[in-house]
Amino acid sequence: QKEVEQNSGPLSVPEGAIASLNCTYSDRGSQSFFWYRQYSGKSPELIMSIYSNGDKEDGRFTAQLNKASQYVSLLIRDSQPSDSATYLCAPMNTGFQKLVFGTGTRLLVSP
Amino acid sequence: NAGVTQTPKFQVLKTGQSMTLQCAQDMNHNSMYWYRQDPGMGLRLIYYSASEGTTDKGEVPNGYNVSRLNKREFSLRLESAAPSQTSVYFCASSAAYGPTGANVLTFGAGSRLTVL
Numbered sequence: 001q002k003e004v005e006q007n008s009g010p011l012s013v014p015e016g017a018i019a020s021l022n023c024t025y026s027d028r029g030s031q032s033f034f035w036y037r038q039y040s041g042k043s044p045e046l047i048m049s050i051y052s053n054g055d056k057e058d059g060r061f062t063a064q065l066n067k068a069s070q071y072v073s074l075l076i077r078d079s080q081p082s083d084s085a086t087y088l089c090a091p092m093n094t095g096f097q098k099l100v101f102g103t104g105t106r107l108l109v110s111p
Numbered sequence: 112n113a114g115v116t117q118t119p120k121f122q123v124l125k126t127g128q129s130m131t132l133q134c135a136q137d138m139n140h141n142s143m144y145w146y147r148q149d150p151g152m153g154l155r156l157i158y159y160s161a162s163e164g165t166t167d168k169g170e171v172p173n174g175y176n177v178s179r180l181n182k183r184e185f186s187l188r189l190e191s192a193a194p195s196q197t198s199v200y201f202c203a204s205s206a207a208y209g210p211t212g213a214n215v216l217t218f219g220a221g222s223r224l225t226v227l
Contacts, residue, residue: 008151032214043201043218044154088154092214099216101146103153 003027004102006089012108019076021105023089026070032092033065033072038104039085047087048074079109113137117202117219124192124226132187132222134202142205143185144169144216145177147198154201160185192226199223 005024013019021035032051036044050056050063050072062075072091076083086104093100115136124130136143145157146169156169158177166177174196176188185204189196200223203216 004153034215036216043221044216045218046215049215099156099214101154103151 002102003093003100004089004091006087006102006105008103009106010108011105012110013079015079015081015109015111017079017109019079019083019107019109021074021076021087021089021107023072023074023102024070025072025089025091025100027091027093027100028067028070030067030070030091030093033063034090034092034099035061035063035074036088036090036101037085038088044088076107079107081109081111083107084109115202115204115217115219117200117222119222120220121223122225124189124224126193126226128192129188129190130192130224131189132200132202132224133184134186134219135184136202136204136217137183138204138206138217139182140204140206140217141182142214143179144203144205145175145185145187146201146203147171147196148201148221149198157187157200189224192224194226197224197226 035048037047038044048063050065056063060077064073086106088104089102090099118133144159146154160166160179163182202219
């Protein structure tokens with residue numbers, strides 16, 4: 001079992017729709033969770049972090065965390081073509097105190 | 112506004128050659144990291160330096176060495192390059208190390224290495 005599982009996609013959504021990106025993790029000790037966005041040929045950049053169960057909203061982005069289910073998700077409302085990128089889920093592995101990245105979900109938003 | 116600077120951006124090596132990837136950050140960050148990214152494998156940690164003067168192995172350290180030269184600089188050396196080391200390498204830094212909100216990574220632009 002991989003430490004972090006993400007559907008590789010591509011996830012295709014029309015412009016204006018809600019994109020839902022999911023991530024499961026195996027380390028029950030993970031306490032901090034990060035979502036990074038990576039455009040093709042570019043480096044990852046942080047878009048969201050979440051530390052507590054529940055929802056955290058930042059503009060069009062909402063991160064959702066359920067530690068009991070070992071599940072974290074990212075919702076993108078009113079998706080734009082500029083949101084087309086790969087989204088990397090990264091739980092903080094408290095056992096080794098370093099980030100473990102998922103392989104990412106590729107999102108395509110069509111005009 | 113440089114952030115994290117990596118050099119070179121592209122490099123082609125022959126099997127057995129050596130090279131060093133350089134990384135420097137100007138954000139006064141304590142922690143620095145080297146990742147490699149391969150298709151279908153995601154980002155994998157090679158080595159990290161939690162603070163100046165310390166380095167530790169990550170998930171895939173074999174075939175690599177690192178040096179934390181000072182607080183700003185963290186280099187990655189391939190002593191005898193192999194085709195399996197063909198990858199995109201990212202250097203990153205963070206203000207702090209560990210499960211805190213300060214452990215947000217800022218990445219460099221990446222270095223694409225091809226080993227023939």
